[in-house]
Every structure is written in C-alpha cells, then in structure tokens.
Amino acid sequence: MGMIIDGVWQPEGNAQQISTGRYIRRDGQFRDWVTADGSFGFKAEPDRYHLYIAINCHRAHRTRIFRTVKRLENVISMSIAPPRRTDQGWVFDNDDPHYRDHCLGTQALHEVLALPNQTTLTR
Numbered sequence: 001m002g003m004i005i006d007g008v009w010q011p012e013g014n015a016q017q018i019s020t021g022r023y024i025r026r027d028g029q030f031r032d033w034v035t036a037d038g039s040f041g042f043k044a045e046p047d048r049y050h051l052y053i054a055i056n057c058h059r060a061h062r063t064r065i066f067r068t069v070k071r072l073e074n075v076i077s078m079s080i081a082p083p084r085r086t087d088q089g090w091v092f093d094n095d096d097p098h099y100r101d102h103c104l105g106t107q108a109l110h111e112v113l114a115l116p117n118q119t120t121l122t123r
Contacts, residue, residue, distance in 0.1 A: 009088070009110045046075045050103040052112055054090040056083035077102060081109050 010120040032041025034049070042048075051067060053060030067076055081090040082099040089107040106112050 009108075009114065046077075049075070049076045049077050051078040052081070052101075052103075052109060053078065054081040054083070054109065055099075057090075079103055 034044050035043045036044050039042075051063065053064055056062075064078070067073060067078070079092070079101045080099055082093050082096070084091065084093075086108075088108040088110065091107060092101045092109075094101075094107070101112070102108075103114075106113060
C-alpha cells in the first residue's frame, strides 16, 4: 500500500526504507492535547472535531471504542472507511451512507491527511 510522504500520496514502492526494511517516517504532527479549557492545545467543544477511521484498523478501532465508552458520539462526529484498500489506500464509498466522508466529502483517507494544517474545518 502507498503512503503520504511530505504531504503527497505515493503509490506502493515509493516509500523510503532503511536496510532493515522499516519505513523512515517523520514525527507525527499532532502533538497537542484536547482539554476542557484548551490550556494544553485545543479546547474541548461540541462539533469542533471529526474522527476519521478505517473500520478494520486496530488503532482506529480502539479510538472508536473510547469515543463510545466516554459517550462522545454526540460531540465528536465520525466518518468510516470500509475494510477495503485500493491503490489510493483506504477509500470511502459514497454510494453507502455508512462509509461516506461526512465532513469533507473526500474520496480517500489520504486526501484528508494531506490537507493543509488547519485548526478549523467547516462542515
């Protein structure tokens, strides 16, 4: 599967690798916290955040469970990519309302990740 390198989708085989076969990844850009008062990054506010997940990703699955356990379904909206990868990575299915990008209307998850760094997105 491909990956985003420097904000651009690269098809499979174009990712940099070191001799052990591990990918060379830059540090994540999301390092702030969401707190009640916003003192450590971002303020917790209804309708401010949107969660994107691929339904069969174990990391995303944990995030979805946490959202449910904390009863945040009415605070944090969510878009789900179906368990299908293409040459574009995880893609949404706009013919199925359950697997549609409800926030930005993108076709593939990498399009969301490649957006300019924004603190506010309009639905």
